[in-house]
Amino acid sequence: MTSPAGLSPRELQTYFALVESAALLHHTVEQHLRADGDLSDVQFQVLARLVDEGGRATMTDLADGVVYSRSGLTHQAGLLEKAGLITRTRHPEDQRATLVEVTEAGRARVDQVMPGHLEVVRRMLFDQLSADDLDALADVLPRVRDHMRSLPPRSVTSRKEGRRERAS
Amino acid sequence: MTSPAGLSPRELQTYFALVESAALLHHTVEQHLRADGDLSDVQFQVLARLVDEGGRATMTDLADGVVYSRSGLTHQAGLLEKAGLITRTRHPEDQRATLVEVTEAGRARVDQVMPGHLEVVRRMLFDQLSADDLDALADVLPRVRDHMRSLPPRSVTSRKEGRRERAS
DNA sequence: TATTGTTATACTCTATAACTATA
DNA sequence: TATAGTTATAGAGTATAACAATA
Numbered sequence A, B: 001m002t003s004p005a006g007l008s009p010r011e012l013q014t015y016f017a018l019v020e021s022a023a024l025l026h027h028t029v030e031q032h033l034r035a036d037g038d039l040s041d042v043q044f045q046v047l048a049r050l051v052d053e054g055g056r057a058t059m060t061d062l063a064d065g066v067v068y069s070r071s072g073l074t075h076q077a078g079l080l081e082k083a084g085l086i087t088r089t090r091h092p093e094d095q096r097a098t099l100v101e102v103t104e105a106g107r108a109r110v111d112q113v114m115p116g117h118l119e120v121v122r123r124m125l126f127d128q129l130s131a132d133d134l135d136a137l138a139d140v141l142p143r144v145r146d147h148m149r150s151l152p153p154r155s156v157t158s159r160k161e162g163r164r165e166r167a168s
Numbered sequence C: 001t002a003t004t005g006t007t008a009t010a011c012t013c014t015a016t017a018a019c020t021a022t023a
Numbered sequence D: 001t002a003t004a005g006t007t008a009t010a011g012a013g014t015a016t017a018a019c020a021a022t023a
Helices: A007-038 A041-052 A059-065 A072-081 A104-126 A130-151 A159-164 B011-035 B041-052 B059-065 B070-082 B104-126 B130-149 B156-162
Strands: A056-058 A086-090 A098-102 B056-060 B088-089 B097-101
Touching: A007 A041, A007 A056, A007 A104, A007 B011, A007 B070, A007 B104, A007 B130, A041 A056, A041 A059, A041 A072, A041 A086, A041 A104, A056 A059, A059 A072, A059 A098, A059 B056, A059 B156, A072 A086, A098 A104, A104 B011, A104 B130, A130 B011, B011 B041, B011 B059, B011 B104, B041 B056, B041 B059, B041 B070, B041 B104, B059 B070, B070 B088, B070 B104, B088 B130, B097 B104
Parallel strands: none
Antiparallel strands: A056 A098, A086 A098, B056 B097, B088 B097
């Protein structure tokens, strides 16, 4: 009961450590982003991803990368647009799609938040890791991430299921 | 702008991998717990922690370990109690405190959910790690967790601040 | 007919502040 | 006076389903 079969105690320990570390880090980061840049977690991710991808993307691109529902992203994008940090326009090549672009204010906001953000991450995560520790994590975690990404078709399910039946 | 000063590209990569891994794992786990045992993330953590600590704890114990506000925990504990998975009684040694105890149904629920829970974790996290990978993570992550836990006095701030002034 | 995105809605989680009671 | 916990309430995030427009 205390150490249920299924995972070794070592695996269980590691799992708990991962979950707790991530939760603590996530929580602190959220606080910082809110206090320092008035951004939610997701809003920051959207802006950062936009900047990282050259400034523009479609809603679907963003939803796949950041959130797990389109409506959730629509909501967040609405807030970002109202704050003047992004614009949304019709995509020239596919009239159905929405072209999302970071504004100058959006870039400025990212630049404003990023240093403090990275400092939090360094203080909580990297400052007490040895070079070997970092090597280990840098080696393992990206593989873990890629593996996890490869598994589930998540987030799109709802639409496909819902379409199934449309009675009169 | 794409790789801001403050963290090395390697560190940044590792950080993103950690955040994404944790988010993907967390999201999948939440879905499973809800579908398989009608439990929220926090509710499961409360139950698991209670079981792990011999069946009983105070609200403050639980709040410190799981959530970041007492009222949040009160809410979750209320749901768990209504579902018959825990009981709340006066603590015999300190009449202010609440003694939270897992019921048989609570233990049963944990036992019901745990196998599937661990299977999700194994499939997403451990199945594609080598023994060396596991060694590395098992070595590093608990230290990371302990370090993070040692940093912030979080979650208790609200009360102390709020108490400061009580005018009129 | 399938896809993109928005809307409307409802639900859950979380936190702040005010309050009771015990220490 | 300080602590444990609850309550009331309000706010933010998320998701489901129904919908309009385009491919």
